C-alpha cells in the first residue's frame with residue numbers, strides 16, 4: 001500500500017508557481033528523503049500534505065493512507081516534527097512528560113486526566129528516544145538536540161503510520177544529528193513507521209534512506225531508488 005500518493009499536483013502562491021505536475025508515491029514502511037535547493041517548495045509540499053495549505057480547484061491530488069486529503073480524517077495516524085519545533089516553548093512551564101502527554105489529549109479527551117496506561121505510554125516513548133531520565137525536567141532547560149528528541153517522542157505517542165519531518169536536525173551538532181537519524185531508522189525498521197524527511201543533509205542520510213527524491217525546478221525526481229534490506233551497511 002502507498003502511504004503517500006501525490007498525483008498531478010500543482011501549487012502556486014498567488015501568481016508564483018511553486019509545484020508543477022508533481023507525481024510520486026511512498027509505499028508503506030519506506031524511509032524516504034526529500035532534498036532540494038532553498039526555496040524549491042519542500043516545506044510547501046509538507047504543508048499541503050498536512051492540510052495546512054488549501055488545495056484549490058483542479059490542482060491534482062494528495063492521498064494519505066489511501067484517502068484523498070480533502071476528506072482525510074485519520075490525522076492521529078500522521079505525525080509531524082518541524083525544524084526547531086520548540087523555539088516558541090522555551091519559557092513554557094511544562095515538564096518533558098507533560099509536554100509529551102499533551103500529544104495524547106485527542107485520545108484521552110480534554111477533561112480526563114491521564115491514567116496509568118497513558119503515563120506508561122509516555123514513559124515508553126521517552127525511553128525509546130533516550131530521554132527517559134529527563135521526564136521531570138522543564139522543556140526550556142534542554143539542549144536543542146534533546147528538545148527535538150522530545151518532539152519525536154510526542155510525535156510517536158499515538159503510534160503513527162507516517163512520520164513527516166521538516167529539517168528536524170537543523171542547528172544540531174554532529175553527534176545529536178547522528179543519534180536522531182539512528183532513532184528514525186530504528187522507528188522505521190522496528191515499528192514499520194513510514195518516514196518522509198525533508199533535509200539538506202544528503203551525505204549522512206544516504207546511509208539510512210531507501211528512496212531519495214529531489215525537488216528542483218518545480219519537479220520531483222527519484223535520484224536514488226529504493227534499496228533492499230541488507231544494503232545499508234553498518235549504521
Ligand SMILES: Nc1ncnc2c1ncn2[C@@H]1O[C@H](COP(=O)(O)OP(=O)(O)OP(=O)(O)O)[C@@H](O)[C@H]1O
Nearest residue numbers: 013014016018036037038039040041042043044045
Ligand atoms: N506563505 C507564502 N506566501 C508566498 N510565498 C511563499 C510562502 N511560503 C513560501 N513561499 C515561497 O515559496 C517558495 C518555496 O518555499 P518553501 O519554504 O516551500 O521552500 P523550501 O524548499 O522548503 O526551502 P528551504 O530549503 O529554504 O526551507 C519560496 O520562494 C518561498 O519564498
